[in-house]
Amino acid sequence: xxxxxxxxxxxxxxxxxxxxxxxxxxxxxxxxxxxxxxxxxxxxxxxxxxxxxxxxxxxxxxxxxxxxxxxxxxxxxxxxxxxxxxxxxxxxxxxxxxxxxxxxxxxxxxxxxxxxxxxxxxxxxxxxxxxxxxxxxxxxxxxxxxxxxxxxxxxxxxxxxxxxxxxxxxxxxxxxxxxxxxxxxxxxxxxxxxxxxxxxxxxxxxxxxxxxxxxxxxxxxxxxxxxxxxxxxx
Amino acid sequence: xxxxxxxxxxxxxxxxxxxxxxxxxxxxxxxxxxxxxxxxxxxxxxxxxxxxxxxxxxxxxxxxxxxxxxxxxxxxxxxxxxxxxxxxxxxxxxxxxxxxxxxxxxxxxxxxxxxxxxxxxxxxxxxxxxxxxxxxxxxxxxxxxxxxxxxxxxxxxxxxxxxxxxxxxxxxxxxxxxxxxxxxxxxxxxxxxxxxxxxxxxxxxxxxxxxxxxxxxxxxxxxxxxxxxxxxxxxxxxxxxxxxxxxxxxxxxxxxxxxxxxxxxxxxxxxxxxxxxxxxxxxxxxxxxxxxxxxxxxxxxxxxxxxxxxxxxxxxxxxxxxxxxxxxxxxxxxxxxxxxxxx
Ligand SMILES: Nc1ncnc2c1ncn2[C@@H]1O[C@H](COP(=O)(O)OP(=O)(O)OP(=O)(O)O)[C@@H](O)[C@H]1O
Ligand SMILES: [Mg+2]
Numbered sequence: 001x002x003x004x005x006x007x008x009x010x011x012x013x014x015x016x017x018x019x020x021x022x023x024x025x026x027x028x029x030x031x032x033x034x035x036x037x038x039x040x041x042x043x044x045x046x047x048x049x050x051x052x053x054x055x056x057x058x059x060x061x062x063x064x065x066x067x068x069x070x071x072x073x074x075x076x077x078x079x080x081x082x083x084x085x086x087x088x089x090x091x092x093x094x095x096x097x098x099x100x101x102x103x104x105x106x107x108x109x110x111x112x113x114x115x116x117x118x119x120x121x122x123x124x125x126x127x128x129x130x131x132x133x134x135x136x137x138x139x140x141x142x143x144x145x146x147x148x149x150x151x152x153x154x155x156x157x158x159x160x161x162x163x164x165x166x167x168x169x170x171x172x173x174x175x176x177x178x179x180x181x182x183x184x185x186x187x188x189x190x191x192x193x194x195x196x197x198x199x200x201x202x203x204x205x206x207x208x209x210x211x212x213x214x215x216x217x218x219x220x221x222x223x224x225x226x227x228x229x230x231x232x233x234x
Numbered sequence: 235x236x237x238x239x240x241x242x243x244x245x246x247x248x249x250x251x252x253x254x255x256x257x258x259x260x261x262x263x264x265x266x267x268x269x270x271x272x273x274x275x276x277x278x279x280x281x282x283x284x285x286x287x288x289x290x291x292x293x294x295x296x297x298x299x300x301x302x303x304x305x306x307x308x309x310x311x312x313x314x315x316x317x318x319x320x321x322x323x324x325x326x327x328x329x330x331x332x333x334x335x336x337x338x339x340x341x342x343x344x345x346x347x348x349x350x351x352x353x354x355x356x357x358x359x360x361x362x363x364x365x366x367x368x369x370x371x372x373x374x375x376x377x378x379x380x381x382x383x384x385x386x387x388x389x390x391x392x393x394x395x396x397x398x399x400x401x402x403x404x405x406x407x408x409x410x411x412x413x414x415x416x417x418x419x420x421x422x423x424x425x426x427x428x429x430x431x432x433x434x435x436x437x438x439x440x441x442x443x444x445x446x447x448x449x450x451x452x453x454x455x456x457x458x459x460x461x462x463x464x465x466x467x468x469x470x471x472x473x474x475x476x477x478x479x480x481x482x483x484x485x486x487x488x489x490x491x492x493x494x495x496x497x498x499x500x501x502x503x504x505x506x507x508x509x510x511x512x513x514x515x516x517x518x519x520x521x522x523x524x525x526x527x528x529x530x531x532x533x534x535x536x537x538x539x540x541x542x543x544x545x546x547x548x549x550x551x552x553x554x555x556x557x558x559x560x561x562x563x564x565x566x567x568x569x570x571x572x573x574x575x576x577x
Pocket of ligand 1: 011014016033034035036037038039040041042082
């Protein structure tokens with residue numbers, strides 16, 4: 001469970017997050033909002049790359065903001081980035097090892113990597129270099145990295161961006177399995193409302209740093225303010 | 235086929251440790267072949283050139299860690315070679331320990347200086363880091379020309395004021411030219427092996443993540459500061475050992491050989507040789523010492539090398555960013571694939 005209390009982020013005169021209070025409990029929760037709404041900034045606050053000027057965040061009852069980004073990773077926080085970040089000159093296995101090195105005890109690393117490879121279905125590509133992967137395979141590697149080392153919270157920043165519908169569906173099926181199989185809560189940003197509808201029980205909508213709506217996905221997406229601000233309806 | 239059978243097939247049971255071991259084995263094997271071929275063919279002129287070639291390749295291996303792995307430009311590597319050589323001579327003349335002790339001292343001090351030289355890299359990358367490290371190389375040049383190298387005289391500074399300079403003796407077990415060449419090959423082989431092991435294991439993976447982006451590295455649990463510092467320390471250590479081996483080659487060093495231009499040249503040739511394959515360092519060493527020696531042997535002006543290197547660097551940057559070693563590796567994998575198809 002993530003509890004966000006009165007968080008404010010300020011960059012000069014811009015407040016990409018402005019007094020946000022929200023509680024997310026669903027195993028897979030969605031985060032949507034128009035471009036520049038502050039979605040990535042919220043992920044950066046949760047993972048520690050942006051420090052809010054005010055507010056409080058609790059993850060499973062523990063205060064998150066007191067921890068450094070590295071401590072949060074060791075505590076079980078994982079994230080992917082809006083642009084994929086697979087290392088070109090490491091193999092698929094090497095990319096997974098690169099995180100397992102730091103979050104899994106040495107004797108269990110091999111098994112953890114195999115488990116992640118099998119989960120994302122890249123078992124046969126373990127020895128391929130990152131540079132030879134297509135976008136879908138790269139997104140799968142990133143998801144694989146996120147499930148290594150007993151994650152507690154996984155933050156995915158537009159994991160399906162640029163994928164075909166079929167690929168997006170495969171990814172969605174995998175993400176849906178994560179909470180039950182790895183015990184982690186997942187927070188997903190995506191612009192594809194249908195993907196969010198199909199994947200997330202609970203959704204939070206941001207609009208220029210403010211909370212526009214939060215609650216069960218169906219209710220939230222039917223909310224008139226959301227339809228107006230986000231879906232461009234009058 | 236059941237699901238579990240599929241998984242078993244998709245994940246062939248292998249021991250990844252043995253694969254790393256096999257990749258590491260290339261280093262000593264190549265070095266041994268290289269050493270034996272050169273030792274049996276070269277005359278004394280070429281043997282001396284080959285000895286500095288091999289020693290310098292160790293300092294290039296350090297550069298390759300910083301640039302090839304971390305993506306950081308360091309233009310003061312030759313100054314660190316100078317520090318290692320300086321300390322080796324100093325310790326050797328002052329305390330007369332076995333050569334290995336002086337050499338290790340040179341490596342360790344250069345490693346600390348390398349760590350200090352790496353501090354700007356905590357904040358800077360790219361052009362700014364290049365400029366700052368080049369200025370450090372310039373500062374080193376000024377210090378050694380003002381202070382002088384300990385060239386075998388008495389006292390702490392060790393200046394030989396016309397009283398005849400003492401030479402640093404070579405290691406006891408490698409006194410002759412051929413023996414010392416083989417000694418240098420052995421030490422360098424170990425150094426290259428250490429560098430390659432780093433590249434293939436945990437530190438190498440952390441370094442490539444840092445090159446990708448520090449945020450990405452942190453998000454993967456990498457302690458960026460520690461791994462960066464370790465890279466600079468290791469790179470400095472390798473440069474220091476290279477300096478020690480150079481000092482042992484002729485028993486002394488000329489302070490003028492450690493100017494800022496040499497650092498620049500070393501970096502350029504590291505790129506031409508290739509920073510992504512371990513043997514790129516050896517190729518860079520060959521370019522740095524064997525080409526000038528060849529020109530001298532042919533009776534041509536050694537300064538021509540600067541022009542040749544300029545063209546080679548341009549060629550590398552324009553068409554082959556992974557250097558000569560990268561081209562060799564690509565050719566080798568093409569040949570392997572072709573051979574695989576024929577079977
Ligand atoms: N480091 C920064 N410095 C200054 N302004 C920033 C910084 N990061 C983000 N912003 C600003 O904060 C606002 C929110 O950005 P953010 O990246 O969080 O949006 P987003 O909802 O993820 O948008 P998108 O859907 O385009 O990814 C934008 O106006 C952006 O320009
Ligand atoms: Mg964003």
